[in-house]
Amino acid sequence: MSGPTKVIVDLSFMNSPDTGKCPACKRPFSLGETAVLAIGGWEGQRFIHENEATFDPDIRCYKQKNRA
């Protein structure tokens, strides 16, 4: 089992239909932002902005915080 996944947004990340848009705030990612793989109001794990996620040590995964 691997640890939490955190990436710096690059061009290929931004241009991918799978990761280009943040499912938490619905805004596109910008170059140089930090994105983390998280669970939330979507299926499976998706990359969202780091400041919209909180790390849950119990499940060893980021979770979307302040879910509306």
Ligand SMILES: [Zn+2]
């Ligand atoms: Zn976001």
